[in-house]
Amino acid sequence: MGQGMVMSGADLAIVDMNKEEAERQAKLIVETFKRDHPDATKVPKVTAHYADVSDPESVEACINEVIAAHGRIDNLVTSAGFTENFEATAYPIDRMRKLWAVNVDGTYLFATAVARHLMGRKAPGSMVFIGSMSGAIVNVPQPQAPYNSAKAAVRHLAASLAVEWAHAGIRVNCISPGYMLTALTQKILDDNPDLKRQWISLIPQGHMGKPEDLMGPVTFLLSDASSYVTGADLRVDGGYTVT
Protein backbone atom coordinates (compact mmCIF):
# COMPACT_ATOMS: atom_id res chain seq x y z
CA MET A 1 0.00 0.00 0.00
CA GLY A 2 2.86 2.32 0.86
CA GLN A 3 4.42 1.59 -2.50
CA GLY A 4 1.19 2.56 -4.26
CA MET A 5 1.08 5.87 -2.41
CA VAL A 6 4.70 6.71 -3.19
CA MET A 7 4.24 5.75 -6.87
CA SER A 8 1.36 8.25 -6.90
CA GLY A 9 3.60 11.07 -5.68
CA ALA A 10 3.07 10.98 -1.90
CA ASP A 11 5.62 11.20 0.87
CA LEU A 12 5.06 8.46 3.42
CA ALA A 13 5.45 7.77 7.15
CA ILE A 14 5.29 4.07 8.02
CA VAL A 15 4.26 3.34 11.61
CA ASP A 16 4.66 -0.05 13.26
CA MET A 17 5.38 -1.53 16.67
CA ASN A 18 8.14 -3.39 14.85
CA LYS A 19 10.26 -0.35 13.98
CA GLU A 20 13.02 -2.42 12.39
CA GLU A 21 10.56 -3.84 9.88
CA ALA A 22 9.12 -0.36 9.24
CA GLU A 23 12.66 0.88 8.54
CA ARG A 24 13.33 -2.07 6.23
CA GLN A 25 10.10 -1.38 4.31
CA ALA A 26 10.85 2.36 4.09
CA LYS A 27 14.27 1.59 2.56
CA LEU A 28 12.76 -0.92 0.16
CA ILE A 29 10.12 1.53 -1.04
CA VAL A 30 12.70 4.24 -1.73
CA GLU A 31 15.02 1.76 -3.52
CA THR A 32 12.12 0.51 -5.66
CA PHE A 33 11.15 4.08 -6.53
CA LYS A 34 14.72 4.96 -7.54
CA ARG A 35 14.99 1.77 -9.64
CA ASP A 36 11.70 2.49 -11.44
CA HIS A 37 12.32 6.26 -11.85
CA PRO A 38 16.05 6.66 -12.55
CA ASP A 39 15.51 10.17 -13.94
CA ALA A 40 13.29 11.48 -11.12
CA THR A 41 14.40 14.89 -9.84
CA LYS A 42 12.61 14.41 -6.50
CA VAL A 43 12.77 11.23 -4.44
CA PRO A 44 9.80 10.80 -2.06
CA LYS A 45 10.51 11.15 1.65
CA VAL A 46 9.72 7.85 3.38
CA THR A 47 10.23 7.62 7.15
CA ALA A 48 9.71 4.88 9.75
CA HIS A 49 8.24 5.41 13.22
CA TYR A 50 7.41 3.37 16.31
CA ALA A 51 3.96 3.28 17.89
CA ASP A 52 1.89 0.84 19.85
CA VAL A 53 -1.42 1.82 18.28
CA SER A 54 -3.38 0.54 21.29
CA ASP A 55 -1.70 3.07 23.60
CA PRO A 56 -3.01 6.68 23.44
CA GLU A 57 0.29 8.22 24.65
CA SER A 58 2.33 6.25 22.16
CA VAL A 59 -0.02 7.30 19.33
CA GLU A 60 0.17 10.99 20.34
CA ALA A 61 3.99 10.88 20.53
CA CYS A 62 4.16 9.17 17.15
CA ILE A 63 1.87 11.70 15.46
CA ASN A 64 4.05 14.53 16.80
CA GLU A 65 7.14 12.74 15.48
CA VAL A 66 5.57 12.33 12.02
CA ILE A 67 4.53 16.00 11.90
CA ALA A 68 8.05 17.04 12.96
CA ALA A 69 9.51 14.92 10.14
CA HIS A 70 7.01 15.79 7.38
CA GLY A 71 5.49 19.12 8.42
CA ARG A 72 1.92 17.83 8.17
CA ILE A 73 -0.31 14.78 7.69
CA ASP A 74 -2.92 14.77 4.89
CA ASN A 75 -4.02 11.14 4.70
CA LEU A 76 -4.10 8.09 6.94
CA VAL A 77 -4.24 4.33 6.41
CA THR A 78 -4.76 2.23 9.54
CA SER A 79 -3.66 -1.36 9.12
CA ALA A 80 -2.11 -2.63 12.37
CA GLY A 81 -4.05 -5.69 13.42
CA PHE A 82 -3.88 -9.37 14.17
CA THR A 83 -6.12 -12.40 14.39
CA GLU A 84 -6.12 -15.52 16.55
CA ASN A 85 -8.04 -18.73 16.30
CA PHE A 86 -9.54 -19.84 19.60
CA GLU A 87 -13.07 -21.12 20.14
CA ALA A 88 -15.04 -18.36 21.87
CA THR A 89 -15.63 -20.48 24.97
CA ALA A 90 -11.88 -20.87 25.41
CA TYR A 91 -10.71 -17.41 24.34
CA PRO A 92 -8.45 -15.94 27.04
CA ILE A 93 -10.00 -12.61 28.02
CA ASP A 94 -6.66 -10.79 28.10
CA ARG A 95 -5.98 -11.90 24.50
CA MET A 96 -9.44 -10.80 23.44
CA ARG A 97 -8.95 -7.38 25.04
CA LYS A 98 -5.56 -7.04 23.32
CA LEU A 99 -7.08 -7.98 19.96
CA TRP A 100 -9.78 -5.32 20.30
CA ALA A 101 -7.25 -2.79 21.60
CA VAL A 102 -5.07 -3.12 18.50
CA ASN A 103 -7.73 -3.58 15.81
CA VAL A 104 -10.43 -1.22 17.13
CA ASP A 105 -8.86 1.19 19.67
CA GLY A 106 -5.78 1.53 17.44
CA THR A 107 -7.90 2.59 14.47
CA TYR A 108 -9.92 4.98 16.63
CA LEU A 109 -6.89 6.55 18.34
CA PHE A 110 -4.98 7.18 15.12
CA ALA A 111 -8.04 8.45 13.24
CA THR A 112 -9.12 10.88 15.95
CA ALA A 113 -5.58 12.21 16.45
CA VAL A 114 -5.15 12.82 12.70
CA ALA A 115 -8.65 14.36 12.49
CA ARG A 116 -7.75 16.83 15.27
CA HIS A 117 -4.58 17.74 13.33
CA LEU A 118 -6.52 18.21 10.06
CA MET A 119 -9.29 20.24 11.74
CA GLY A 120 -6.67 22.40 13.48
CA ARG A 121 -5.22 23.21 10.04
CA LYS A 122 -8.69 23.53 8.46
CA ALA A 123 -7.38 21.07 5.89
CA PRO A 124 -9.27 18.30 4.10
CA GLY A 125 -8.04 14.73 4.29
CA SER A 126 -8.77 11.14 3.45
CA MET A 127 -8.57 8.10 5.70
CA VAL A 128 -8.73 4.41 4.87
CA PHE A 129 -9.27 1.83 7.60
CA ILE A 130 -8.20 -1.72 6.81
CA GLY A 131 -11.05 -3.88 8.02
CA SER A 132 -11.61 -7.38 6.71
CA MET A 133 -14.25 -9.38 4.90
CA SER A 134 -14.49 -11.05 8.35
CA GLY A 135 -16.38 -7.92 9.44
CA ALA A 136 -19.20 -8.90 7.09
CA ILE A 137 -19.08 -12.71 6.85
CA VAL A 138 -17.99 -15.50 9.17
CA ASN A 139 -14.90 -17.36 8.02
CA VAL A 140 -14.90 -21.14 8.10
CA PRO A 141 -13.62 -23.43 9.48
CA GLN A 142 -11.37 -21.44 11.84
CA PRO A 143 -13.08 -19.91 14.90
CA GLN A 144 -12.31 -16.19 15.39
CA ALA A 145 -15.40 -14.46 16.82
CA PRO A 146 -13.50 -11.58 18.52
CA TYR A 147 -11.61 -10.78 15.29
CA ASN A 148 -14.76 -10.91 13.16
CA SER A 149 -16.64 -8.60 15.50
CA ALA A 150 -13.63 -6.25 15.84
CA LYS A 151 -13.50 -5.91 12.05
CA ALA A 152 -17.25 -5.22 11.92
CA ALA A 153 -16.54 -2.44 14.43
CA VAL A 154 -13.76 -1.04 12.20
CA ARG A 155 -16.13 -0.95 9.20
CA HIS A 156 -18.88 0.82 11.14
CA LEU A 157 -16.37 3.18 12.74
CA ALA A 158 -15.37 4.28 9.22
CA ALA A 159 -19.02 4.91 8.31
CA SER A 160 -19.73 6.76 11.57
CA LEU A 161 -16.65 9.00 11.39
CA ALA A 162 -17.34 9.67 7.69
CA VAL A 163 -20.66 11.20 8.68
CA GLU A 164 -19.26 13.02 11.72
CA TRP A 165 -16.33 14.57 9.83
CA ALA A 166 -17.91 15.23 6.41
CA HIS A 167 -18.41 18.91 7.37
CA ALA A 168 -14.62 19.23 7.77
CA GLY A 169 -13.85 17.74 4.34
CA ILE A 170 -12.42 14.58 5.90
CA ARG A 171 -13.40 11.42 4.06
CA VAL A 172 -13.27 8.05 5.83
CA ASN A 173 -13.59 4.74 4.00
CA CYS A 174 -12.94 1.11 4.79
CA ILE A 175 -11.18 -1.52 2.69
CA SER A 176 -12.20 -5.07 3.55
CA PRO A 177 -9.65 -7.52 2.16
CA GLY A 178 -10.34 -11.20 1.71
CA TYR A 179 -7.61 -13.81 2.17
CA MET A 180 -4.30 -12.14 1.35
CA LEU A 181 -0.97 -13.95 1.49
CA THR A 182 0.93 -12.01 4.18
CA ALA A 183 2.95 -12.82 7.32
CA LEU A 184 -0.34 -13.00 9.25
CA THR A 185 -1.97 -15.67 7.05
CA GLN A 186 1.31 -17.47 6.33
CA LYS A 187 1.63 -18.23 10.06
CA ILE A 188 -1.91 -19.67 10.16
CA LEU A 189 -1.31 -21.75 7.01
CA ASP A 190 2.04 -23.04 8.29
CA ASP A 191 0.17 -24.42 11.32
CA ASN A 192 -2.68 -25.90 9.18
CA PRO A 193 -1.46 -27.04 5.73
CA ASP A 194 -4.93 -28.24 4.67
CA LEU A 195 -6.52 -24.85 5.29
CA LYS A 196 -5.21 -23.14 2.15
CA ARG A 197 -7.05 -25.64 -0.07
CA GLN A 198 -10.28 -25.08 1.89
CA TRP A 199 -9.96 -21.29 1.73
CA ILE A 200 -9.19 -21.24 -2.00
CA SER A 201 -12.16 -23.49 -2.76
CA LEU A 202 -14.41 -20.67 -1.48
CA ILE A 203 -12.80 -17.84 -3.51
CA PRO A 204 -14.45 -17.32 -6.94
CA GLN A 205 -11.20 -15.99 -8.46
CA GLY A 206 -9.53 -19.24 -7.33
CA HIS A 207 -6.51 -17.81 -5.51
CA MET A 208 -5.54 -15.77 -2.46
CA GLY A 209 -4.85 -12.07 -2.90
CA LYS A 210 -1.41 -10.47 -2.90
CA PRO A 211 -0.59 -7.35 -0.86
CA GLU A 212 -0.07 -5.62 -4.25
CA ASP A 213 -3.79 -6.07 -4.94
CA LEU A 214 -4.42 -3.33 -2.36
CA MET A 215 -2.22 -0.72 -4.06
CA GLY A 216 -4.90 0.46 -6.51
CA PRO A 217 -7.85 0.47 -4.07
CA VAL A 218 -5.97 2.38 -1.35
CA THR A 219 -4.54 4.91 -3.83
CA PHE A 220 -8.00 5.47 -5.31
CA LEU A 221 -9.58 6.09 -1.91
CA LEU A 222 -6.83 8.49 -0.78
CA SER A 223 -6.90 10.47 -4.02
CA ASP A 224 -9.28 13.09 -5.43
CA ALA A 225 -10.51 10.43 -7.88
CA SER A 226 -12.79 9.35 -5.02
CA SER A 227 -13.73 12.80 -3.73
CA TYR A 228 -17.48 11.94 -3.48
CA VAL A 229 -16.84 8.54 -1.84
CA THR A 230 -17.07 8.50 1.94
CA GLY A 231 -18.31 5.96 4.47
CA ALA A 232 -17.90 3.19 1.88
CA ASP A 233 -16.68 -0.34 2.41
CA LEU A 234 -14.63 -1.57 -0.55
CA ARG A 235 -14.32 -5.36 -0.60
CA VAL A 236 -11.07 -6.60 -2.15
CA ASP A 237 -11.64 -10.32 -1.80
CA GLY A 238 -11.62 -12.06 -5.20
CA GLY A 239 -15.41 -12.31 -4.96
CA TYR A 240 -15.49 -14.26 -1.67
CA THR A 241 -18.30 -12.30 -0.05
CA VAL A 242 -20.65 -12.20 -3.04
CA THR A 243 -21.16 -15.96 -3.14
Ligand SMILES: NC(=O)c1ccc[n+]([C@@H]2O[C@H](COP(=O)([O-])OP(=O)(O)OC[C@H]3O[C@@H](n4cnc5c(N)ncnc54)[C@H](O)[C@@H]3O)[C@@H](O)[C@H]2O)c1
Ligand atom coordinates in the same frame (compact mmCIF):
# COMPACT_ATOMS: atom_id res chain seq x y z
N1 LIG B 1 -3.77 -11.13 5.56
C1 LIG B 1 -5.06 -11.22 5.36
O1 LIG B 1 -5.56 -12.19 4.77
C2 LIG B 1 -5.97 -10.14 5.83
C3 LIG B 1 -7.29 -10.19 5.43
C4 LIG B 1 -8.16 -9.19 5.83
C5 LIG B 1 -7.71 -8.18 6.64
N2 LIG B 1 -6.42 -8.17 7.05
C6 LIG B 1 -6.02 -7.06 7.92
O2 LIG B 1 -4.96 -6.36 7.31
C7 LIG B 1 -4.17 -5.74 8.30
C8 LIG B 1 -2.72 -6.07 8.06
O3 LIG B 1 -2.58 -7.48 8.19
P1 LIG B 1 -1.36 -8.30 7.58
O4 LIG B 1 -1.91 -9.51 6.97
O5 LIG B 1 -0.47 -7.41 6.79
O6 LIG B 1 -0.67 -8.73 8.95
P2 LIG B 1 0.85 -8.69 9.39
O7 LIG B 1 0.92 -9.49 10.66
O8 LIG B 1 1.72 -9.07 8.25
O9 LIG B 1 1.05 -7.14 9.71
C9 LIG B 1 0.43 -6.53 10.80
C10 LIG B 1 1.37 -5.46 11.31
O10 LIG B 1 0.76 -4.82 12.43
C11 LIG B 1 1.78 -4.55 13.38
N3 LIG B 1 1.20 -4.41 14.71
C12 LIG B 1 0.58 -5.37 15.46
N4 LIG B 1 0.21 -4.87 16.63
C13 LIG B 1 0.56 -3.55 16.64
C14 LIG B 1 0.44 -2.49 17.58
N5 LIG B 1 -0.14 -2.69 18.77
N6 LIG B 1 0.92 -1.27 17.23
C15 LIG B 1 1.52 -1.07 16.04
N7 LIG B 1 1.68 -2.03 15.11
C16 LIG B 1 1.20 -3.26 15.42
C17 LIG B 1 2.71 -5.75 13.29
O11 LIG B 1 3.99 -5.43 13.81
C18 LIG B 1 2.71 -6.02 11.79
O12 LIG B 1 3.76 -5.32 11.12
C19 LIG B 1 -4.70 -6.23 9.65
O13 LIG B 1 -5.56 -5.25 10.20
C20 LIG B 1 -5.48 -7.47 9.27
O14 LIG B 1 -6.50 -7.76 10.19
C21 LIG B 1 -5.53 -9.11 6.67
